Amino acid sequence: MIRVEGLKKSFGKLTVLDNLDLKIEKGGIFVILGPNGSGKTTLIKSVLGMVVPNAGNISIDNQPILKEWQYRGNIDYLPQIANFPSNLSVSELLKLVKELRDKPTRDQELIALFGLEPFLDKKLGNLSGGTKQKVNLMLTFMFNSPLVILDEPTSGLDPIAMLHLKELIRAEKENGKTVLITTHIMSFVEEIADEIVFLLDGKIYFKGSIQELQQMTGQVDFEHAIAAILRREHA
């Protein structure tokens, strides 16, 4: 379970997270939505300890995590942009990440799933954007961590890889894991989300299921429901 209390973060004069409180229960797929610049990535990065908050507390399973680092061994994180050291090969990078965690992995299964065998000895600098994203996904899903955080996982993927991604996410859920996702692709959200967390102006504007959101906004269509919130706020 993730508990965020009174989280504040500003970059210069711009306040990105403003006294944000959030509780994410164990198990299920949670999608964080919000317009550009609403603080989705900042929130995720605060949980990962990549952003240092100005105030507030974050705890995972009742353990405070700010300024700690060992807890990250129990989180799988997919960063938004997949850029790796260009002179290392895929298998060398794989080896590095495995060495850093020292936990059992299922990399072979994922290599087969995404068809990465022909690229294993290729240098990362020579891979296409989509292939890099597949490597990125492999590195994320190969550990069996109880918390999975995906920042824009769909970018650059071909339709087949996209199908695999959805299957992977569902499988994680069935194993009782907590999956946290940010994305802008609404059809993707509709398909996989158990619960939605809608961020607006650095605060949680809405948290609940898609049905609840539709009821609240009086819109039948999910995409329109989201648009309705944004219009209401910015009218």
Add this chain to the structure above:
Amino acid sequence: MLKIMKYSFFDLIRSRWSFVYFGFYFLLGMTLLFLNNDVSKAIITMMNIIVVLTPLIGTIFGVMYYYNSKEFTELLMAQPLKRSTIFLGQYFGLALSLAGSLVLGLGIPFAIYGVVGSAALLSFALLLAVGALLTFIFVALAYNIGLANDNKIKGFGIAILMWLFLAVVYDGIFLISLFVFDDYPIDKFSLIASTLNPIDLSRILIILELDISVLLGYTGAVFQQFFGTSLGMIASFGLLFTWVALPIGLIVRQAKRKDF
């Protein structure tokens, strides 16, 4: 930290630029030794090149590597690693590979020439040590500039200006101030001023070793007078190590507070 260092190091020594850098020193060493046929003259020429070039390359590679590995750094940040581990690992990987290019690039020609066992061995070893120290200093300074500036262009600009200042402008200001304050006792001032610039410090250190007073210049002379040759060398070595340690400490400090 060693794992990160190892990977950064292997990533870098296979890059084309490490070879170019190595090749440059190799050719330089070969040309100077075999055309000149005078080891101590070759060492002086090399010193003049090294005290300017290693800082420049260290600075450029430092900022370039910092900005290029940003996304990879983010990936490492999501792993159970301390921030200082990540940045110090990358820093040492880079500094060691650059220092390696220098030491091997110049060392091989000298070994072929037969410097081992000759009287010039100590001067030569000192030259390489100073080059390596300068690399460590300037890569650390460049890393600090990278950490402090998210804007690549700005970071690059500041890094180049820093090099230009320490390698060229500093001496100019120094000379002008010597002229202007000609009537005052400025020994202490010049002594302090020379310790504040690692490039000046390196130059003095090598010239003290070679014992060529003509090349010492004003600062060097004051230095020699103040410390004597052997103490002067120890003092300048100590100062150079301080110059390595301070920016590394600053890297750790900056890394702890930064948002990614």
